[in-house]
Amino acid sequence: MRHPVLLIATMVGISALAFGCSKTGAGSSASAGGEAAYAGPITSDDVATGQVVFQTYCNSCHPGGEKGKGPNLHDVGIHPAKARMFIREGSGRMPAFNKSRISDDQLEAVLAYLATMGTFGAQ
Numbered sequence: 512m513r514h515p516v517l518l519i520a521t522m523v524g525i526s527a528l529a530f531g532c533s534k535t536g537a538g539s540s541a542s543a544g545g546e547a548a549y550a551g552p553i554t555s556d557d558v559a560t561g562q563v564v565f566q567t568y569c570n571s572c573h574p575g576g577e578k579g580k581g582p583n584l585h586d587v588g589i590h591p592a593k594a595r596m597f598i599r600e601g602s603g604r605m606p607a608f609n610k611s612r613i614s615d616d617q618l619e620a621v622l623a624y625l626a627t628m629g630t631f632g633a634q
């Protein structure tokens with residue numbers, strides 16, 4: 512009460528902090544929730560199709576699955592859900608691919624191909 516201006520300044524500061532945090536929090540929890548929405552086993556074993564899809568859409572940035580513009584995909588041990596989410600929604604500098612470019616079947620096939628390079632670890 513003796514320092515109402517200070518009190519208001521503090522409250523503004525705290526709410527700015529809270530807002531800042533909730534903004535980042537919302538971002539990461541949105542992708543965490545998003546990733547859960549993509550959970551599930553890989554439903555294709557069509558590695559040949561997956562390789563073609565990979566060559567077409569992914570190889571420019573992940574050459575042969577190695578680091579290029581994008582990170583190395585060999586033996587990284589991520590979950591298939593993360594790969595599905597990156598492909599459908601993009602992330603950072605990775606573009607999103609919608610169903611008109613990569614169908615659900617082709618997406619599963621590309622996951623089967625990624626599995627051959629150990630992207631999902633031993634599962």
Ligand code: HEC
Nearest residue numbers: 568569572580581582587589594597598602603604605606
């Ligand atoms: C224009 C370049 C580009 C293309 C094309 C691209 N990626 Fe990526 N990819 C990236 C970048 C950059 C990242 C890292 C992004 C980030 O962490 O925000 C990434 C991340 C990933 C990851 C996550 C790796 C990890 O360890 O977390 C996977 C899986 C992946 N890409 C698969 C693919 C597949 C499959 C395709 C083709 C359908 C593809 N990418 C096409 C650039 C690309």
